Amino acid sequence: MGKEELREELLKQLHEGVVEFEEDQVKEAAQRVLDEGLNVYDAVMNGLAAGMQEVGELYDQHEYFVPELLMAADALYVGLDILRPHIKMEDLGDKPKGQVVIGTVQGDVHDIGKNIIKMMFDVAGFTVHDLGRDVPLEKFVEEQLNTDSEIVALSAMMTTTMMGMEKVIKMIKEKNPNVAIMLGGAPVTSDTADLFGADGYAESAGNAVQEAIKMIGRLREMQAK
Amino acid sequence: MTDMTSRERVLKLFAREPVDTMPCFSGQGMVTVPAIDSVGIPFPQIHLTAENMAESAIKSMEMFDFDAAVVPYDMCTIPEAFGLGVSIYENAEGILFPTIPKKWPSPDEVVIPEDYLERARMPVVDGAIKLLKEKIGTTHAIGTWILGPFTLAGQLVELDVLMKMAYKEKAKVEALLDKIVDLTIDLGRHYREIGADFVSLREMGTGADLISPKMFKKLIQPRLRKIFEAWDSPKILHICGSTDLIIELMNDCGAEVISVDHKNTLSESRSKIGNDILLFGDYDGFNLPSKASGEEIQEAIKKCIDSGVDAVWPGCDIWPDVKSENMQAINNAIKEFGRVSTPAVGRL
Numbered sequence: 353m354g355k356e357e358l359r360e361e362l363l364k365q366l367h368e369g370v371v372e373f374e375e376d377q378v379k380e381a382a383q384r385v386l387d388e389g390l391n392v393y394d395a396v397m398n399g400l401a402a403g404m405q406e407v408g409e410l411y412d413q414h415e416y417f418v419p420e421l422l423m424a425a426d427a428l429y430v431g432l433d434i435l436r437p438h439i440k441m442e443d444l445g446d447k448p449k450g451q452v453v454i455g456t457v458q459g460d461v462h463d464i465g466k467n468i469i470k471m472m473f474d475v476a477g478f479t480v481h482d483l484g485r486d487v488p489l490e491k492f493v494e495e496q497l498n499t500d501s502e503i504v505a506l507s508a509m510m511t512t513t514m515m516g517m518e519k520v521i522k523m524i525k526e527k528n529p530n531v532a533i534m535l536g537g538a539p540v541t542s543d544t545a546d547l548f549g550a551d552g553y554a555e556s557a558g559n560a561v562q563e564a565i566k567m568i569g570r571l572r573e574m575q576a577k
Numbered sequence: 578m579t580d581m582t583s584r585e586r587v588l589k590l591f592a593r594e595p596v597d598t599m600p601c602f603s604g605q606g607m608v609t610v611p612a613i614d615s616v617g618i619p620f621p622q623i624h625l626t627a628e629n630m631a632e633s634a635i636k637s638m639e640m641f642d643f644d645a646a647v648v649p650y651d652m653c654t655i656p657e658a659f660g661l662g663v664s665i666y667e668n669a670e671g672i673l674f675p676t677i678p679k680k681w682p683s684p685d686e687v688v689i690p691e692d693y694l695e696r697a698r699m700p701v702v703d704g705a706i707k708l709l710k711e712k713i714g715t716t717h718a719i720g721t722w723i724l725g726p727f728t729l730a731g732q733l734v735e736l737d738v739l740m741k742m743a744y745k746e747k748a749k750v751e752a753l754l755d756k757i758v759d760l761t762i763d764l765g766r767h768y769r770e771i772g773a774d775f776v777s778l779r780e781m782g783t784g785a786d787l788i789s790p791k792m793f794k795k796l797i798q799p800r801l802r803k804i805f806e807a808w809d810s811p812k813i814l815h816i817c818g819s820t821d822l823i824i825e826l827m828n829d830c831g832a833e834v835i836s837v838d839h840k841n842t843l844s845e846s847r848s849k850i851g852n853d854i855l856l857f858g859d860y861d862g863f864n865l866p867s868k869a870s871g872e873e874i875q876e877a878i879k880k881c882i883d884s885g886v887d888a889v890w891p892g893c894d895i896w897p898d899v900k901s902e903n904m905q906a907i908n909n910a911i912k913e914f915g916r917v918s919t920p921a922v923g924r925l
C-alpha cells in the first residue's frame with residue numbers, strides 16, 4: 353500500500369470508527385497512524401473530526417440522538433488520547449489555538465450540552481479546563497487567572513442560572529479585560545449574550561469553535577491596537 | 578358560574594365529565610415567590626419541612642386562584658432518601674432548585690433502602706400531602722408527581738452514562754429501570770392513599786431532544802405501560818422538550834392524560850392522537866409568568882386552547898419568581914377562554 357493509500361485507509365477507519373462508535377477500530381487506526389509516521393494533525397482533523405462532523409449532521413437530521421452523540425464522543429476521545437500528545441506545533445500552523453475554561457454555572461446541573469461543546473474544543477486542538485457543572489461563579493474567575501486561558505465558555509440551561517453568567521462576565525472583565533467570554537445553552541440567545549457583555553455566542557456545537565476562533569482573532573486585533 | 582368547587586372542577590375534568598370552566602392547575606411545581614414572600618418563608622426552606630411545603634403550596638394557590646396545590650418542588654426527594662444527599666443552596670441568593678451532589682457510577686451499584694419512605698425528606702412530602710388534605714382537601718385538588726423511571730434513574734446514575742449503557746449494557750439499565758418501576762407503582766399508590774387526588778408521572782429525560790423514538794419505544798414505553806396499568810385514574814404522563822416525534826408513542830402508554838411543553842406542535846398532536854384522550858399543555862412556565870406582557874399572555878393562553886388542550890398547563894414547573902400581575906392574568910385568561918368545551922371535555 354502506498355503512503356497516500358494508507359493515509360486514506362486510516363482516515364476512513366478513524367472517521368467510520370467515530371460515526372459507528374467503534375472504539376477498538378479507532379484505537380487501532382490511531383496507533384497505526386503513529387507507527388507509520390503519518391501526519392498526526394491530519395489524522396485528527398480529517399479522520400476523527402470529520403467523523404464527528406458527520407455525527408453532527410446525523411444528529412441534526414434526527415438520525416442520531418444524544419446517546420449516539422455521546423458514544424461517538426467516546427470513540428473520538430479514544431483516538432484523541434492516543435494522537436494528541438504527538439501533534440507537532442508546526443502542524444497547527446498559524447491557526448490561533450488556545451486554552452478554554454468551560455463549565456455550567458452554579459445552580460445548574462445540565463451538562464450534556466456543555467460536554468458536547470467541550471469535545472468540540474478538544475478536537476479542534478484547544479487545551480480545555482473543564483470545571484464541570486454547578487460551578488460557583490468565582491471559580492471561573494480563579495481558573496481563568498490560574499491558567500491564563502484566552503476563552504471562558506459558560507453554559508446554562510435554565511433562565512435563572514443564565515442570570516449568573518452576567519455576574520461571571522463582570523467579575524472576569526474586572527480582573528482581566530482581555531478574556532473572551534462565550535455563552536451557550538438553550539435559554540441563551542445572541543441578544544442575551546450581547547446584553548450581558550459577552551464576546552461570543554453559539555447556538556450549537558456546530559459553530560462553537562469557529563465562533564471561538566473568531567473571538568480570539570478580534571481580541572488579538574484589539575490588543576495590537 | 579356554578580357552585581362547583583375547585584376540587585370538583587379538577588376531578589370532573591379528569592373524569593371527562595362536563596365542567597363549568599377550565600380549571601387552573603398543573604402537575605408540576607407551581608410555588609411562587611410572591612406567595613412565599615408574603616408568609617416569610619425563604620425559597621430553600623420550602624423544601625425542608627412539611628409545614629413550609631404545604632403552606633407555600635396553599636399560599637401560592639390562594640394568591641392566584643389555582644384550583645389545586647402541588648407538592649413537592651424538587652426532583653431530589655427520592656434519590657436523597659436512597660442516600661445520595663442533596664444540595665439545597667441555603668445561602669445562595671435567587672432561586673436555586675435542590676440538586677443531587679454525587680450519583681452512583683453505574684446502575685448495578687444503586688442501592689434502594691427498603692425503608693426509604695422513612696428517610697431524608699420522604700416524610701416531609703408525606704406530611705405536606707397530609708396537611709394539604711387536612712387544610713384544603715374538601716375544596717381544592719391535591720397533586721403530586723414522581724419522575725418517570727428513566728428520568729429518576731438519571732438522578733441516581735448520570736443521565737449520560739445511562740444513555741450510553743442503554744446501548745452497550747442494556748441489561749444493567751433495564752434491571753435498574755425495572756426496580757424503579759416497581760417502586761413507582763407502590764409510591765404512586767401510597768401518595769393517593771395519603772390524600773393526593775392525582776399523581777403526574779414526569780418522564781422528562783426521554784423526549785426526542787435526548788433519546789430516539791426507537792429507544793423510547795423499546796426501553797421506556799413498556800415500563801410506562803406497566804406503571805399506568807397498576808395505577809388508578811387519573812393517569813398522567815408528562816414529557817417536556819421535543820415530543821412531536823413521540824406523541825403517538827406517548828398516547829400508547831396507557832395514560833389518560835398527556836402533558837407536553839411548548840416545544841410540541843399542539844394542534845398536530847391533537848389530530849394525531851384524536852379527541853378521546855385528555856391533552857394538557859403547554860405555555861412557557863418561565864416567560865409567560867415572569868416576562869410577558871398582558872397581550873402576550875392573552876394570546877398564548879388562547880393559542881393553547883385553540884390548539885385543542887383540555888387544560889392549559891405550564892410545560893414544566895412554573896418558574897417561581899413570577900410577576901403577580903402576570904400569574905393572575907394567566908389564570909384569569911384560562912378561566913375566561915376556558916368556558917367553551919374542549920375536545921375531550923364538555924361544559925355545563
Ligand code: B12
Pocket residue numbers: 418459460461462463464465466468469505506507508509510511512534535536537538539553554555556557558560606650651652673674675676728731735736737781782784786787817818819838863892893894896
Ligand atoms: C435532560 C434535562 C434534565 C436532566 C439533566 C441531566 C444532565 N446531566 O444534564 C435533569 C433530569 C437532571 C434535569 C433537571 C432539571 N431540569 Co431539566 N431539562 C433537561 C432537558 C429535557 C434536556 C437538556 C439537554 O440535555 N439537551 C440536549 C443537549 C445536547 O442540548 P443543549 O443542552 O441545549 O446543548 C446544546 C446547545 O444549547 C449548545 N450549548 C450548550 N451549552 C453551551 C455552552 C457554550 C459555551 C456554547 C457555545 C454552546 C452551548 O450546544 C449544545 C450542543 O448543540 C431540557 C429540555 C430541553 N429540551 O432543553 C430540560 C430543561 C433544561 N430543564 C428544566 C428544568 C426547570 C429543570 C429542573 C429545575 C426541574 C426541577 N424542578 O428540579 C431541574 C434542574 C436541576 C438543576 N438545578 O439544574 C427547564 C429549564 C426551564 C428554564 N428555561 O429555566 C427545561 C428547559 C425543561 C422545560 N421544558 O422547561 N433536566
